[in-house]
Amino acid sequence: MTEYSFTLKFNFSNPQLDPNSYIEQLYESGCDDALIGIGKQGCISLDFIREASSAFGAVSSAISDVKKAIQNATLIEAAPDFVGLTDTAKILGCTRQNVRNLIFNSEMRSPFPIYEGTPSIWHLAEILTWLKEDKLYAIDDALxxxxxxxxxxxxxxxxxxxEPSLQEDIQALVA
Structure with a gap:
């Protein structure tokens, strides 16, 4: 079994619902390995450290556990996924400038951002894969x-x- 750290963010179909009312239910449904964050009305965030045989098993069981407790919860984000230079540097334990230099000095081979701007955003998996395969960084397999x-x-x-009627056409165009 491997220990996986991740965050799941949910919203409720009824934004008037008080997330505080679900805390006990979440623990009883199996989310006793999560820190529960309640901020914005109608939303809840859970930081998990879950043991499982795979990352998919960890995340899917966590989502199922949340949905057992809160049937109307909708997943809005699974993290870590979207990262900027600062996030990536923090994860790697280096400076933001180091990550920036790695990406911009290898522009032709580095991953493309999903958003180019200030700040640019990448998928963490694409950056980690690139660093592991092209730059020979030692990347934690669980991460x-x-x-x-x-x-x-x-x-x-x-x-x-x-739109379901467009899905097949879109898949053909981006293949």
Missing amino acids: LEIAKVNMEFNFARKWRKV
């Missing part, structure tokens, strides 16, 4: 695995919003 799984959950969540 890489959880980043890949979270990226896939976030893709799936967004794909549900694509």
Whole structure:
């Protein structure tokens, strides 16, 4: 079993629901390995440290546990996934400037950002894979695995919003 650290953010179909009322239910449904954050009305965030045989098993069981406690909860983000230079530097234990130099000095081979701006945003899994394969960095396998799984959950969540009649045509165009 491997220990995976990740965050799941949910919102409720009824934004008037008080997230505080679900804390006991979350612990009873299996989320006793999570720190629960309540901020914005109608939203809840859970920071998990979960043991499982795979990252997919850890994240999917956590989502199921949340949905047992809060049937109307909708996943809005699985993290870590979206990162900037500062986030990446913190994860790698180096400076932001070091990460910036790595990416911009290897521009042709480095991952493309999903958002180019100030700040630019990347998928963590793509940066970690690139650093491991091209730059020969020692990347924690559990971190890489959880980043890949979270990226896939976030893709799936967004794909549900694509008009079903367009999905086949879009897949053909981006293949």
